[in-house]
Amino acid sequence: MTAAEFHTLTVGSVDALTDDSVAVTFDVPNELAESYRFTPGQHVIIRAEIDGEDVRRSYSICSSAASGDLRVAVRRIDGGVFSTFVNTRLAAGDSLSVTPPTGEFVLEPDSSNSMHYLAIAAGSGITPIMSMIATTLEEEPDSAFTLLFGNRDGLSIMFLEELATLKDRFPARFVLMHFLSREMNTIPLFEGRIDTGKLETLFSSVVDAESVDEWYLCGPAAMVDDAIALLRSRGVSDAAIHQELFFADRDAVRPAPPVAATEEGSVVNFTLGGRTTTTVVPTDGAPILDYVLSVRRDAPFSCRNGACASCRSIVLEGEVTMDHNWCLTQEEVDAGQILTCQSHPVSPNVVLSFDI
Numbered sequence: 366m367t368a369a370e371f372h373t374l375t376v377g378s379v380d381a382l383t384d385d386s387v388a389v390t391f392d393v394p395n396e397l398a399e400s401y402r403f404t405p406g407q408h409v410i411i412r413a414e415i416d417g418e419d420v421r422r423s424y425s426i427c428s429s430a431a432s433g434d435l436r437v438a439v440r441r442i443d444g445g446v447f448s449t450f451v452n453t454r455l456a457a458g459d460s461l462s463v464t465p466p467t468g469e470f471v472l473e474p475d476s477s478n479s480m481h482y483l484a485i486a487a488g489s490g491i492t493p494i495m496s497m498i499a500t501t502l503e504e505e506p507d508s509a510f511t512l513l514f515g516n517r518d519g520l521s522i523m524f525l526e527e528l529a530t531l532k533d534r535f536p537a538r539f540v541l542m543h544f545l546s547r548e549m550n551t552i553p554l555f556e557g558r559i560d561t562g563k564l565e566t567l568f569s570s571v572v573d574a575e576s577v578d579e580w581y582l583c584g585p586a587a588m589v590d591d592a593i594a595l596l597r598s599r600g601v602s603d604a605a606i607h608q609e610l611f612f613a614d615r616d617a618v619r620p621a622p623p624v625a626a627t628e629e630g631s632v633v634n635f636t637l638g639g640r641t642t643t644t645v646v647p648t649d650g651a652p653i654l655d656y657v658l659s660v661r662r663d664a665p666f667s668c669r670n671g672a673c674a675s676c677r678s679i680v681l682e683g684e685v686t687m688d689h690n691w692c693l694t695q696e697e698v699d700a701g702q703i704l705t706c707q708s709h710p711v712s713p714n715v716v717l718s719f720d721i
């Protein structure tokens with residue numbers, strides 16, 4: 366992975382999904398079609414200058430890989446700079462900078478597969494799952510998909526119509542269950558959040574968990590953690606569990622203000638795009654990413670909260686500590702990879718590379 370490579374894409378359409386979310390479809394020119402081919406579950410990083418600020422966010426692609434469309438969904442978050450911009454100001458014909466698709470929370474479709482996939486999603490965590498469901502049902506004729514989808518109420522359900530259409534097209538291979546936390550249901554099982562108790566009840570009644578080959582979990586940390594613990598206790602191997610965290614407030618994080626250069630701290634040498642640069646980073650201050658950006662504006666980043674891995678680098682020398690890590694695997698951490706937006710130097714000298 367090297368520094369994020371942005372291309373300018375034209376917005377083809379902005380379509381309302383709910384009162385507070387829209388789907389944005391990009392026009393991808395023929396010469397870039399190969400670069401924007403994606404695997405279901407991947408995301409793009411979108412960059413815009415909003416009121417003078419360089420704002421970047423990662424958004425999962427929600428369209429079917431078979432469709433060839435590049436489409437993301439954006440829910441407006443209170444105080445969210447980017448999501449408010451997209452929901453209130455963005456229009457067809459506008460241009461945005463967009464990276465090619467990336468990410469490892471994926472479902473690789475294979476027409477010879479005969480699988481049962483089960484996804485547990487909540488809120489806007491449906492976006493990567495939406496792409497997986499649509500692609501799988503279209504491209505794997507012998508596979509089935511079960512979706513357990515949690516939302517606040519009926520009006521807040523993203524892709525309500527699209528999911529119903531898929532259910533109509535593939536009635537024998539797509540099982541869809543909605544769970545609403547703030548709306549009464551004649552069947553109590555479908556009321557409330559998706560938590561351990563709810564999943565235990567489902568697995569002992571209407572969901573045949575034993576037949577599931579691959580599990581996809583996407584939503585807030587509490588839901589994902591509960592589901593993982595339960596699946597492990599039932600003997601599901603980690604290799605069959607795929608997870609991605611979606612924070613309700615992940616767009617509420619504004620870009621950090623530029624940090625001032627300092628002479629107090631660790632000397633951090635980093636390679637980015639083949640070029641090595643040096644900066645000094647305090648051990649107890651802002652994260653390494655902020656100091657890297659103060660000397661190299663081309664450094665990759667997106668969420669700034671440890672959830673997207675855009676800012677990933679590898680420690681070649683020295684020691685760092687991370688505040689949070691919501692996306693690197695233990696294997697990647699053991700190999701020395703870090704999220705620079707969450708990392709602080711510990712040793713007096715640190716050598717990093719973003720060119721992984």
Ligand code: FES
Nearest residue numbers: 667669671674706
């Ligand atoms: S910028 Fe997303 S994990 Fe660091």
